Amino acid sequence: MVSQNGEIIASAQEFYPTQYPRQDFAEQSPGDILIAVKKIMKEAAGKSAHAPDAVCFSSAMHSIMAVDANGKTLTQLVIWADLRSSAEAKEILNANGQQIYEETGTPIHPFSPLCKILWWKKNEPKIFSDGTKFIGIKEYLWLDFFNEFLLDLKL
Helix, strand or coil, rough: EECCCECCCCCCCCCCCCCCCCCCCCCHHHHHHHHHHHHHHHHHHCCCCCCCCCCCCCCCCCCEEEEEECCCCCCCCCCCCCCCCHHHHHHEEEEEEEEHHHCCCCCCCCCCCHHHHHHHHHHHHHHHCCCCEECCHHHHHHHHHHHHCCCCCCC
């Protein structure tokens, strides 16, 4: 927890595993992360005399998972270190990858959510069609805490 003038009031940490179910796969359990976040929030809040005024989430970029219309997870959280979409990244690069990079600022690389979504479309068509949203861990946490889908935007 941080005061309004930036002073650290309390902190806590919790660890959760990364699974490597196949070569080039790197996943984490959204449920494990949610439990860990709730635990550290409760622990940090218990160290302070005041309830928090606001909540802010930050996470490593390029994690993604498929969820249905109700926010139920259809996949594990595929993290930045996952390289399963290497072939899809090459395919995009050979098509219009440079243009995508110039318009978004995101390099075409297997860590990119675009490549991971294309991998699901090609390799897990049921997940691709059942997934009404592809979200990161911040959006998943926000949904659990506030019961709404919300994305942060860089403007």
